[in-house]
């Protein structure tokens with residue numbers, strides 16, 4: 001990337017590095033686009049998840065009320081195993097983790113369910129998973145929880161299509177937030193607080209259309225924080241961000257961190 005930098009991009013990278021240096025309470029907000037370079041497709045890009053599945057098929061209500069929907073969802077859960085388990089943190093996740101090691105990160109608010117920020121080295125308590133996680137499966141009645149790998153093994157071993165909770169017989173589901181499912185209250189409140197207090201919010205890989213997640217950068221902006229967006233395509237936040245950089249998160253953020261280290265950490 002370094003060879004092809006134009007002057008506008010170079011100036012933007014330098015400025016973001018300077019803002020990171022000035023920041024005391026930086027929050028990173030990420031969406032599915034931050035993990036596409038790890039081999040996990042996003043929802044809305046061409047070839048993304050929504051071009052293969054109809055989102056209205058997998059609402060929370062349908063999952064709970066219709067065993068056929070659950071069977072289909074569990075079949076996909078098994079089919080998607082290779083993609084989720086092969087995914088490793090990419091340079092964007094690693095650059096975020098580096099910012100934390102350099103003492104510049106307060107928290108990550110993520111819409112992602114893949115756990116790759118933690119795998120890149122971020123402590124669990126710094127990652128707010130607004131849409132839950134697919135690393136675990138949980139019972140909707142008694143809240144018992146198992147690692148997803150264990151549930152996959154059980155599905156194969158017992159050859160069941162719609163597994164009940166082994167503890168209470170209730171319905172089990174990946175610990176993700178589906179369309180129509182209630183958002184986790186504590187995580188939403190905590191995200192709102194961190195956004196309000198952020199003096200810099202770095203947004204990467206999100207179209208900023210899924211609510212309430214997408215209002216976090218707006219909250220930061222309205223409370224006086226700076227908002228920087230790094231995204232491949234247009235987003236709903238471009239009109240209020242101070243800086244928008246069109247590019248791959250895994251290429252742009254490492255360049256920013258490189259400049260920050262060189263200029264302010266040596």
Ligand code: NAD
Pocket residue numbers: 030031032033034035036037040041042043044045048049111112113114115131204205206207208209210230231232233234235247248249250
């Ligand atoms: P989205 O699919 O609506 O938007 C992704 C955005 O990222 C797009 O604007 C796209 O242009 C951009 N993008 C793609 N690759 C990029 C890259 N390498 N660098 C920079 N930008 C890139 O995603 P969303 O806003 O996160 O909303 C989708 C919902 O889907 C989220 O709620 C999330 O929970 C869920 N989801 C999660 C995963 C995951 O965990 N990895 C994957 C798919 C969907």
